[in-house]
Amino acid sequence: MEPIPDLLIDRFGRQVNYLRLSVTDRCDFRCVYCMAEDMEFVPKAQVLSLEELYQVGQAFVELGVRKIRLTGGEPLVRNNILSLVQRLGKLPGLDELALTTNGSQLPRMAQPLRDAGVSSLNISIDSLQARKFRRLTRYGNLDQVVDGIDAAGAAGFERLKLNSVIMRGHNDDEVLDLVAFARDRGLDIAFIEEMPLGNIVEHDRELSLCGSDELRTLIGAKHQLQALGDPSGSAGPARYYQLDGGPTRVGFISPHTNNFCHLCNRVRVTVEGRLLLCLGNEHSVDLRTLLRSRDVSMDSLKREIVSAMDIKPERHHFDNPDEPQIVRFMNMTGG
Numbered sequence: 001m002e003p004i005p006d007l008l009i010d011r012f013g014r015q016v017n018y019l020r021l022s023v024t025d026r027c028d029f030r031c032v033y034c035m036a037e038d039m040e041f042v043p044k045a046q047v048l049s050l051e052e053l054y055q056v057g058q059a060f061v062e063l064g065v066r067k068i069r070l071t072g073g074e075p076l077v078r079n080n081i082l083s084l085v086q087r088l089g090k091l092p093g094l095d096e097l098a099l100t101t102n103g104s105q106l107p108r109m110a111q112p113l114r115d116a117g118v119s120s121l122n123i124s125i126d127s128l129q130a131r132k133f134r135r136l137t138r139y140g141n142l143d144q145v146v147d148g149i150d151a152a153g154a155a156g157f158e159r160l161k162l163n164s165v166i167m168r169g170h171n172d173d174e175v176l177d178l179v180a181f182a183r184d185r186g187l188d189i190a191f192i193e194e195m196p197l198g199n200i201v202e203h204d205r206e207l208s209l210c211g212s213d214e215l216r217t218l219i220g221a222k223h224q225l226q227a228l229g230d231p232s233g234s235a236g237p238a239r240y241y242q243l244d245g246g247p248t249r250v251g252f253i254s255p256h257t258n259n260f261c262h263l264c265n266r267v268r269v270t271v272e273g274r275l276l277l278c279l280g281n282e283h284s285v286d287l288r289t290l291l292r293s294r295d296v297s298m299d300s301l302k303r304e305i306v307s308a309m310d311i312k313p314e315r316h317h318f319d320n321p322d323e324p325q326i327v328r329f330m331n332m333t334g335g
Helices: 050-062 081-089 106-116 130-137 142-155 172-184 212-220 298-311
Strands: 018-022 067-071 096-101 120-124 159-165 188-192 225-227 239-243 249-253 266-269 274-276 284-286
Touching: 018 050, 050 067, 050 081, 050 298, 067 081, 081 096, 081 106, 106 120, 106 142, 120 142, 130 142, 142 159, 159 172, 172 188, 172 212, 212 225, 212 249, 284 298
Parallel strands: 018 067, 018 266, 067 096, 096 120, 120 159, 159 188, 188 249
Antiparallel strands: 225 239, 239 249, 266 274, 274 284
8 A cells, every 4th residue: 555645736736735614514604705604514423523623624734735614604603613622733843823704703712722722713794884894794783793803913813814795786885994893903804805606696797896906906995005916825825015105905816707616725525524625616525434334443534624625726717707506505515
């Protein structure tokens, strides 16, 4: 039997050193670009246990992954999530444990997360107007999320970033306000083009798409933006610009208008144990069946992950309207 490699390299020569690990498909919000209002969630028997999630994280770290981001759904609604955070944070070789959240649970959990080993947070906020925020999230309370952002700022995380999905006719009038909100708190902010995942009925995605170039021009008319280069493995898929020479960076994630697939260094594992090799394709491997088999071992899990690199596609096709839409929602994909 061939030895297990120390690094994950796909057939295009890209090293995978970043895992996005979903801990739940459930969420206390129902954001209009992410989920249907009346969702059907994964039966609990099909959800990976915290121990299985830890085993997946351990296998990837032993294969050279240096960053794990916990996602959802909303990861902080998962029962006993701090126990998983504490265990993952102690994995030898893991440089960064991050988490993406809607911010609703941060008023009470920001400090415990930092103490447990999370070094950076991405916090979603798409509007600074309470009624609009409620309309976009269906259940969200803006004041609670802002309190969570401020609690995270006080907890001493190494990096905090806000994420905003901008949709024409919905919140495109708030771009400069969101930039000012981030700047006033010394935070980074990334603007994300809406991704065509799941069957959304509330709006026409093609009509509501706000491209990154348009937003960058809008911000650049009021602020000085200094380009900081292509996306990097540590910073994720955003192209960042320094804002007015200060500490705040403004990023743009552009799956439609400025494909960054040639730099891809990441894979996702859904809460069902499905290893997704690409955000915008259905190429995947079932890890749950292996995890629950009698003869599972760390070596067998790692070999399955290594083999999966052969089906990681070169790119997605979000920019091609003739390609079939991905039917899974973003909460099923993993944040």
